[in-house]
Amino acid sequence: MLSDVLIFLVAAVVFVPLAQRLKLGAVLGYLIAGVVIGPFVLGLVSNVDSIRQISDLGVVLMLFVIGLELEPKRLAEMRKTVFSAGSFQVAFSGAALGGGLLLFGLDVKAALIGGFALALSSTAIAVAMMTERNLLPTPSGQMAFGISLFQDLAAIPLLTVIPLIGVAAVAASSGGAHAAHATGWLAVAEAVGAIVSVVLLGLYAMRPLLRLIAATGLREVFTAFALLIVLGIAQLMSFVGLSAGLGAFIAGVLLASSEYRHALETDIEPFKGLLLGLFFVSVGMAGDFGLLQTHPATIAALLLGFMVLKLTTLWVVARLFGVNLRERWLFSILITQGSEFAFVLFLVARDASVLTQEWAALLTMTVALSMAVTPLLLVAYEWWAARRECAADQRPADAIDEKEARVIIAGFGRFGQIIGRLLFANGINAVVLDHDPDQIELLRRFGYKVFYGDATRLDLLHAAGADRATLLINAIDDVEDSLMLTDLVNENFPHLKMIARARNVRHYVELRKRGVRLVERELFESSVRAGRHALEAMGFDRFRARELADTFRRHNIRVTEAAVPLFGDDDKLVSAAKAGRDELAEQMARDRARFDAEHEAESQRGWH
């Protein structure tokens, strides 16, 4: 097993960067790696099945993370796409592909099952391709994802129907059909029960538990718990015969609006990435490449027919459901490939003797090849689209994703809250990060969207969208953490504009030395205002008090700025501070004299 892991890692490290370099995308890299180490080329890995089992977790984790990124509200918005476009696509593509299979001489039942199985697309590959290109938030990306999500749901009834067809054909007269029917009802009850319990757990149990564990401050326990949630649900779902990925997806959606969303995403991400890679490798390994030698013409015809029919039917779906002309082909290509569910469906169909052994293998091979061809097709499409854009000499408008906040507020205490409230009141969305679970709980009760997490962690900043954001508000109260965040941002997100809170002058200087232009001392403005009130109480006109405070502020900021390069040399600093104080007194005296000369009431000179 250990050597298998070694081989997998080596293959991934060799082939994925190679594929990336050739601009073919990581998915194809993994698939090629799988083919190379698989039984038909090098034969390095023996227990393909056990690897397949582990790697299925990659898909489960992926769906969990996708769920995390989808809040129930947005899912409700997607409902129309998921159900109407999804069911239409499965029926339409399924019928067309089934019709195509009839031409190859299959009987109606086999053609129908084969057609529907081929109509499904691989969520894993589609999402991986979209993430690589940041297409997931675009309208066509959302549509592609919505449909592939529906297909994952549709695979479940298909899986249950196939044995019934097969059994009914073989033993229609015996009582077997009735027994299957009865267990069918029981299975439905179990399935509903499992989904309901996942929903209840997600709604009521997980957040308090996460909060409890976050309060311990032990990161690895948090990670362990995150994995436990996903794997536990996966186990529960497969126990009652449902898709583990579906359960994970539901759990993800339920946690999407929780404050732990980014922290969970961050912790699951590396596991997800590796296991998903392993999944693609296992797909590559499973291909029966012997068929390429024995049935080359059939395979070629099947693949070509499949790609053409599926692409055109998807294009029609895109047209009917309002994907704009520019993105229609892109959408179609993204979900052209056959689904990993198809592998299972063909297997079940073979066992139920709906499909012959030979046809099950042929169709499996077709799907596997389509998975490899799709990324290539996308590369070709992008090349073509780029040339077309060049020719037309017009760039498409950048997809502005309103769902992604462009402001990140790190630290949501007294300081950050004021900023946040001002922004929210003006319709500016912000991702808010804080690391105090009690504080977050309180804020959430007031309706603020606050995420739990330590903003000084690079991965969390990534999860919060720092590479896409334009502004980061560093309102962390701890000086060390605030400076650490500043360094992190300078190093990794140099494009990000920062507004920083300084606890004191030393902190101010440290931030300025790090190149932060906009630094506000947390008590300065309120103290100046209080000073103004004091002047008013001493009999100054209110507007005059304001002018004096303005002069003071300007001077103070200038002196503080001048101290930045002197910091660290206490002697110089002290003398500079002294000089600054004298200078201020002098300047204000001059100012006062000038004012009095102009406004002296008693002098009879003023016309005021």
Add this chain to the structure above:
Amino acid sequence: MILIVWAHPYPQHSRANRALLEAVRVLPDVEVRSLYDLYPDFDIDIEAEQEALSRASLVVWMHPMYWYSVPGMLKHWFDVVLARGWAYPDRHGGGGTALHGKSCLWVTTTGGTEEAFTAEGRHGHSFETFVTPIEQTARFCGMQWLPPMSLHGAHLVDDAAIALVRDDLVARLKSWSQNGKQSHAE
């Protein structure tokens, strides 16, 4: 109610203008809003200002003349309080009648003598030239423009000269109040 909108940045350093204000602020039915005291940060509370204007039948703009015009604060007050759709009609011609039928009195103190406000004088124009934009502001909002009052060369005149203008102003506001009450009673 008579609303006095007073714009002086340094009330304590005022001589002529403050003398006028102190004489009228004690009159019954007079409300004074000292803009520089209310909004030292120029953060004018538009609703509060409009509400006060709504209750007034006579609006008095009183201030020292700055650069042939109103002080910056009063200009800002014009800009934000006399809003489209409230003080004058919106794009579709609706609304904008809040000040209709009210009267407007302009009271200023200037640093120029009457001789300076002539074509040959220091300021190159008659004082009436500088009245025009203020008058039109009031008229545009549907207010009736009363003959304005000004105290020229306020830095040169003696207390007696100031008292003369002050008494005139007091008399005008008093008679307005009485006439207002009469017309109210009718």
